[in-house]
Amino acid sequence: MMIATIPALLAVVTEALPQDVSQAANAAAPAAHNSINYLKLLANASLPVQLIVLLLLLGSLISWVIIFRKARVFSRANRDADDFENRFWSGAELNKLYASASERGRVPTGLESxxxxxxxxxxxxxxxxxxxxxxxxxxxxxxMRVAYSREVDRLERNLELLANIGSTAPYVGLVGTVFGIMVTMHDMLSSGQAAGIASVAPGISEALFATAIGLFVAIPAVWAYNRFTTRVERLAVRFEAFAEEFSSILQRQASADE
Incomplete structure (x- = not known):
């Protein structure tokens, strides 16, 4: 009984609203189901907005290439560090361990370096x-300090570029938004159209598209930079701890030789 009366109540409320509000509410219902065609939105945007969006997409491509490469670098660094520590603390002689490190046919990295x-x-x-x-x-x-600095520098390579992309992408997108709004307002004044929502909505949508792309580029770049910076710090602490422990071993060996 109560469920049957709900449509009647909605009809009464709709009739009680002003006519323009009622029409707007009815028009908003089918419009909510319309999906945004981003390619068409970009194709219809002004030239400055298109150039800025393309620049942001290029920055996104560069940042994702760096992210995937650095992820492999850090995974390999941790794996190699675990492998070397297992061999080092297994009781192997230092001379044999050094010979095996020199005979691997590649430049040693990480703890081995x-x-x-x-x-x-x-x-x-x-x-x-x-x-x-x-x-x-x-x-x-x-x-060991020289080797440590060289390894940390290798791990930090391209992180500065990743940070720059993450920090500047929102501002670049904002520049595109400003240009888009300026072009929209200029076109309205030139055509003499009334300042209604129907006349400004397409231009504003195109302008905000640049800001959305800027955030899309910045968020993963900033997250990856913070993540990789933390991993660099952890590996640096691990290198320093090993250098101190190895120095103690060398000190005992030097004292025994005297």
Whole structure:
């Protein structure tokens, strides 16, 4: 009984509304089902808006290429670090570990690079009988710091570009929105159309499309930059901790040689 009376109540409310409000409400119902054709929206946009959207899409492509590449780099860095630490702390001799690192046929990276640089310098200085154990240890530590800086720089490569894309994309999209609104207003004044919603809606929609694209580009770029920066910091802490532990091992070995 109550369900049957709901359509009647809606009809009464509709009749009680002003005629223009009622017509607008009725017109909004089918319009809500219309989907936006973004390609058509871009094709009908003004030239400045089209150029800015294309620039943003290019920035999006570059940022996603960087994101996928850096994801592989960090996955490999963590995997290689785990593998090397397992071999290092398994009790293998340092000479054999250094020989295996040098004979792999590729430039060592990550923890292996820090170990290889430190042990190579330590062995080179140990061959000089005039140098004491402290000088040997300091030389090895300097070499490990250089290798550490080189590895961190390699991990941070292209992150600055990713941050720039993420921070500037919304502003570039906003510039496109401003241009779109300016063109819309200029066309209205030139054609002498009345300032109604039907005359300004297409231009405003095209203008806001640039801002939407800017946010679409910026959000994943900023998220990926923050994520990768955190992973760089974690790996840097891991490299530093290994360098300190390896320095302790070299110090004991230098003391035993004296």
């Amino acid at each position: 820090v170990f290889e640089a430190g042990f190579r310098e330590f062995a080179r200085l140990r061959d000089k009988r005039k140098l004491d154990g402290r000088a040997q240890l300091e030389g090895a530590q300097r070499a």
